[in-house]
Amino acid sequence: MATAAPAPQAGTAPIGVVPASGARQVWRRLRSQRAAVTAATVLVLLILIAVLAPVLSAIEGQDPTTYHDALVNSASGGVPHGSLGGISGVHWLGVEPGTGRDLFARLVYGSQISLLVAVGATVVQVAVGIAVGLAAGLGSRLLDQFLGHTTDVMIALPGLVFAIALMAVVPNSFPRPLLLMLVIGLLGWGGTARVVRAQTLSLKELDYVAAARLGGSSPWRIARRELLPPLAAPVITYAALLLPSNVVSEAGLSFLGVGVRPPTSSWGQMLSSATTWFQADPMYVLLPAALLFVTTLAFTVFGDALRTALDPRAASRLRVGVRRRRTKEETA
Amino acid sequence: MSGYVLRRLAGMVAVLLVLSVVIYAAFYIAPGDPAQIACGLKCSPAQVAQVREQLGLADPVYVQYAHFLGGIVAGRDFSTGTAVMHCHAPCLGISYRSGEQVTSMILQRLPVTGSLALGGMVLWLLLGVGTGLLSALRRGRPTERALTGLTMAGNAVPVFVIGLMLLIVFCSTLQWLPFPSYVPLTSDPQAWFWGLLLPWVSLAVVESAKYARLTRSSMLETLAEDHIRTFRAYGVSERRLVTRHALRAALTPVIALSALDLGTMFGSAVLTESLFGLPGLGKMLVSSVAVVDLPVVVGVVMVTGFCVVLANAAADVLYAVADRRVVLS
Numbered sequence: 001m002a003t004a005a006p007a008p009q010a011g012t013a014p015i016g017v018v019p020a021s022g023a024r025q026v027w028r029r030l031r032s033q034r035a036a037v038t039a040a041t042v043l044v045l046l047i048l049i050a051v052l053a054p055v056l057s058a059i060e061g062q063d064p065t066t067y068h069d070a071l072v073n074s075a076s077g078g079v080p081h082g083s084l085g086g087i088s089g090v091h092w093l094g095v096e097p098g099t100g101r102d103l104f105a106r107l108v109y110g111s112q113i114s115l116l117v118a119v120g121a122t123v124v125q126v127a128v129g130i131a132v133g134l135a136a137g138l139g140s141r142l143l144d145q146f147l148g149h150t151t152d153v154m155i156a157l158p159g160l161v162f163a164i165a166l167m168a169v170v171p172n173s174f175p176r177p178l179l180l181m182l183v184i185g186l187l188g189w190g191g192t193a194r195v196v197r198a199q200t201l202s203l204k205e206l207d208y209v210a211a212a213r214l215g216g217s218s219p220w221r222i223a224r225r226e227l228l229p230p231l232a233a234p235v236i237t238y239a240a241l242l243l244p245s246n247v248v249s250e251a252g253l254s255f256l257g258v259g260v261r262p263p264t265s266s267w268g269q270m271l272s273s274a275t276t277w278f279q280a281d282p283m284y285v286l287l288p289a290a291l292l293f294v295t296t297l298a299f300t301v302f303g304d305a306l307r308t309a310l311d312p313r314a315a316s317r318l319r320v321g322v323r324r325r326r327t328k329e330e331t332a
Numbered sequence: 333m334s335g336y337v338l339r340r341l342a343g344m345v346a347v348l349l350v351l352s353v354v355i356y357a358a359f360y361i362a363p364g365d366p367a368q369i370a371c372g373l374k375c376s377p378a379q380v381a382q383v384r385e386q387l388g389l390a391d392p393v394y395v396q397y398a399h400f401l402g403g404i405v406a407g408r409d410f411s412t413g414t415a416v417m418h419c420h421a422p423c424l425g426i427s428y429r430s431g432e433q434v435t436s437m438i439l440q441r442l443p444v445t446g447s448l449a450l451g452g453m454v455l456w457l458l459l460g461v462g463t464g465l466l467s468a469l470r471r472g473r474p475t476e477r478a479l480t481g482l483t484m485a486g487n488a489v490p491v492f493v494i495g496l497m498l499l500i501v502f503c504s505t506l507q508w509l510p511f512p513s514y515v516p517l518t519s520d521p522q523a524w525f526w527g528l529l530l531p532w533v534s535l536a537v538v539e540s541a542k543y544a545r546l547t548r549s550s551m552l553e554t555l556a557e558d559h560i561r562t563f564r565a566y567g568v569s570e571r572r573l574v575t576r577h578a579l580r581a582a583l584t585p586v587i588a589l590s591a592l593d594l595g596t597m598f599g600s601a602v603l604t605e606s607l608f609g610l611p612g613l614g615k616m617l618v619s620s621v622a623v624v625d626l627p628v629v630v631g632v633v634m635v636t637g638f639c640v641v642l643a644n645a646a647a648d649v650l651y652a653v654a655d656r657r658v659v660l661s
Contacts, residue, residue: 160602161636165355292489293488299488
């Protein structure tokens with residue numbers, strides 16, 4: 001599983017996990033796609049915001065949980081004083097209607113939850129998916145059938161409904177972000193398992209795997225040494241597309257009120273409380289909505305570019321661009 | 333064929349059984365005493381014990397589960413202390429909160445979710461297939477690139493974000509549309525349409541991206557096939573080629589996917605329903621979850637699971653009907 005773990009960090013460092021044969025090539029193909037570079041920059045920025053959330057809100061001089069009753073108009077039900085939701089030099093992005101909590105601080109702290117849960121859930125999905133897929137691909141026919149049916153059921157489950165029900169069952173003392181990771185992760189590994197199983201079935205027929213088997217390697221060793229490296233590319237490709245959908249899942253569950261709960265903030269939770277304020281204070285809706293949109297779009301675009309870079313057939317279309325770049329470098 | 337249908341049915345029942353066991357087990361280990369919840373906070377311990385007896389919660393969990401399954405197949409009786417209430421099959425139990433039968437609660441809300449899902453599907457099919465077709469026919473031109481970008485952006489936005497934006501623009505700022513609400517189709521078709529328009533559009537924006545991509549790729553694949561080239565060589569007009577031959581073949585996977593999505597939508601409409609305040613299945617699930625009304629939660633999960641399983645089977649059959657090369661086995 002060691003090689004699988006870095007996959008969810010595709011946004012930061014997709015390079016180290018790709019087998020050595022193509023790492024530099026993949027990097028070059030990624031760089032040749034302008035959309036990929038833009039998306040990666042946005043993602044790095046978002047990750048920096050999440051990591052530096054305490055620093056950023058300290059610079060602003062605010063924290064995400066302090067109420068500022070004086071900043072909201074209690075006569076109108078709590079609409080912030082001032083224009084654009086109370087934007088000022090003290091509260092950079094205004095304050096939350098009703099409570100007067102600082103929006104900038106809530107947004108940057110919210111990014112921690114949104115990114116952490118998405119990445120954590122992806123790690124769970126990929127880990128379980130690889131384990132199940134490898135076991136199904138390498139195990140006996142009976143095991144394969146059992147795991148295959150289980151995977152089918154997992155994919156067919158009404159995931160969101162099930163997640164809502166599960167989130168409600170677990171006591172509140174259990175940390176909500178961790179619970180979100182587990183619920184989203186454990187309900188969403190079906191696709192990865194299917195991809196890994198299919199790849200394993202075709203890989204294990206190849207000569208070098210047969211050679212390893214004849215050489216006396218155990219199935220565990222074969223899985224680890226011979227199968228995981230070539231599985232990296234398809235798994236990373238798949239995981240990169242899981243990330244944005246996990247961001248959306250977390251936001252959705254928190255939006256429905258079963259995810260993280262106030263005073264903890266996540267973008268989905270903020271949107272949830274914004275639904276009652278969208279007429280009086282549109283800024284309160286627009287800010288988390290915009291961040292959510294930018295994040296999922298950046299993940300999607302990057303995932304798409306990564307797939308192109310990792311897929312030899314798709315990449316052949318890019319090669320033109322790479323060659324042109326080279327000739328430019330040569331002439332310069 | 334009949335063998336296939338039988339196996340398929342057995343598979344469906346098996347999936348639903350697994351689903352019911354999982355959801356039942358999950359709630360059995362859940363904290364909180366259902367009897368206390370059903371009785372209310374002011375109940376004395378003796379009253380709680382009585383309620384527990386009435387609801388059959390004193391039995392071991394497997395007995396409770398057997399009663400639950402039996403209720404679905406044959407109906408069951410609940411004693412409410414003084415009277416006996418018969419719950420007809422398929423009985424999904426009675427709500428702890430309201431004492432209503434879960435089956436009738438669900439049946440009341442199905443038209444809402446059904447309207448939302450069906451109308452949304454019509455819209456997302458039009459939007460998705462249209463976009464996909466256009467970008468397949470304008471391959472490599474700026475139109476295609478613009479459409480690809482748009483579908484990617486549409487796919488990236490969560491449905492409640494789109495919905496909120498539409499609310500702000502059309503209901504709050506421009507005031508062109510009334511705030512979404514549900515009016516039954518039978519009582520006022522026009523109000524039904526206008527009340528659901530924004531929810532449909534929100535669903536369509538998010539869902540159509542998938543269809544656009546699928547239509548585009550299967551269109552390109554079909555257009556590259558030999559028989560299309562032969563038609564072209566015979567001088568069949570390009571318009572006829574696309575509408576009569578290529579599109580028909582390319583739509584097969586689209587039809588199958590839409591059957592699948594329609595089934596899933598009964599569960600995933602929860603976000604749209606919550607945002608727009610539509611009293612559908614999902615809204616009921618969320619409010620029942622908040623008050624730990626377990627029979628309702630289990631009932632909704634079972635029904636949405638049933639819809640998904642049914643949709644899966646429908647997709648397979650539609651696939652075989654639309655594409656003669658597929659043999660059901």
